[in-house]
Amino acid sequence: MSARDDALAAAMAEPDPSSLAAAARLRRSFDADDAAWALAQAALRRSAAGRFARADEMLFTRAGLEQATREPVARWRAARFVAAGVTQVWDLGCGIGLDSMAFAEAGLRVVAVEADGETAAVAAHNLALVDGDAEVRVGFAEEAAVPPGAAVFLDPARRTAKGRTWNVADFTPPWDFVLGHLASERFVAVKLGPGLPKELIPASVLAGWTSHRGDVVEATLWNRLGTGTEAVVLPHELRVTSPPALEVRPLGRYLLEPDGAVIRAGLVSAVAPGSDVWLLDRHTAYLSADEPVDTVYATTFEVDEVLPYDVKVLRRWVADRGVGTLEIKKRAIDVDPAELRRKLRPKGLGAATLILARTLAGTVAIAARRVGR
Structure with a gap:
């Protein structure tokens, strides 16, 4: 040692x-x-610890740990590479190597490229934990000589001294380089932040948003899997060519809150095929139904009570029921849930969920409880 x-x-x-x-x-x-x-x-x-199975053996940089792909997401993506027939993948801009580790664990031959020498050394240590033959090179992504037939994974740096940016002029490697790979014949996936502006998405790719344990963690562009959008609520994948149009109707017995990945992918209307669901408001991602809906793409709540959206009324409701643990959900309403919770002064042993929603009857507060999944 x-x-x-x-x-x-x-x-x-x-x-x-x-x-x-x-x-x-x-x-x-x-x-x-x-x-x-x-x-x-x-x-x-x-x-x-708790985020990565081999955390006690790995090396990290602070920035690398903050930006690292979640392990279940990296493994899901690696499995998709394998399913596409890929045998070798070049991870261009590998960071501390979390994605490269997943590729190697999936049986792919990995060549990882990282511009920063210290970070590359950390990646080499981490990759060696799962594949002693994996290769880590120090260099710029745009200078890598990727051989024909090899797949490419890119995770462009989107940070400046001021923080995260969606100005493509600040991306590393350059956005034109990323677009060039997406337009190539090789199999390519590009990891981006979940806030990916729609105007940056090329028409020729599949754009997907992935959530894990309720958090939308990233967007991914794929160049060999068709076009359109998809929502991945691990481990489930929702891809619909033509999402159905839904009616706007009054609140029913149940309210459905689509997963964030579904909302970003624009697939709200497709979360429960075959079920009679409708929108509460044309521009708000809440659905309703009169029968319970079993879907992994949305959380279903049973409506207990509909209250006016009025602080005094809600405060009295909270006090009368001895609610001490109060969850407040909202969409497209200009209110800070934490500030509203303070105003409602929850105190007691009870628990409740209030959902602030726009409906045909105006904005209301819906007291509801989770059912099903």
Whole structure:
């Protein structure tokens, strides 16, 4: 083992690697740089615990951990590469290697390319945990000589000194380079943020939005899977060529809240094929039904009561029922749920959900409870 390995083992044994006491103890036995590196890695591993199966063996950078693909999403995407007949994938801009690890675990030959040498070293360590033959190269994505027949995965950096950006002039690698790969004959997937502006989506690709455990985590562009949009609510995939048109009708016995990925993909009307569902408002992504609807693409609530959207009325309702735990949901209504919750002064042992929704009768507060999934 190297001195850094020994330092990391000592840092991992510390109750709080970020404490001054831990730093003092490690500096008694290790070089200051090695001690600082080890303590930082131990803290990052603890932050990653529960998110990544091998977090206690991996190395991280802070930026890489913040931007890393969730493991179930990376594995789902790798499986799609395999299903497409891909045998080799070049991960251009691999970061700390989370996606590359998923590709390798799926049996694909991986070549990972990263411009930053320190980050590339972290990726090499992580990839070696699952595939000793995987290759990590230091270099720019646009300079990589990808061989014919190899697939490409791209995750363009979309950050500036001011934070995240959708100005394509600030993307790394350049957006024209990304578009060139999407227009190529090879199999290509491009990971982007879930806030992807629709005007950036080429007409020739499949654009998908993926959610995991209720969070919309990313958008992906695919160049060899047809065109249109899809919603992926892991592990389920919703792709509809022509979503049905729905009527706008009064609130029924049930309210359906589509998953965020479904909303971003524009597939709200397709969440429950064969069921009699309708919209509460033409421009709001709430559906209703008179019968319970079983769908993985939406949460179904049974309506208990419909109240005026009035703070005094709602405060009295909360107090009368002894509601202490109050969930407030809303769509297309200019209100801060946290601020409204303070105004309603929840206190007691009860729990309730209020859904603020636009309806044909105006904006109302719907007291409801989850049913089904």
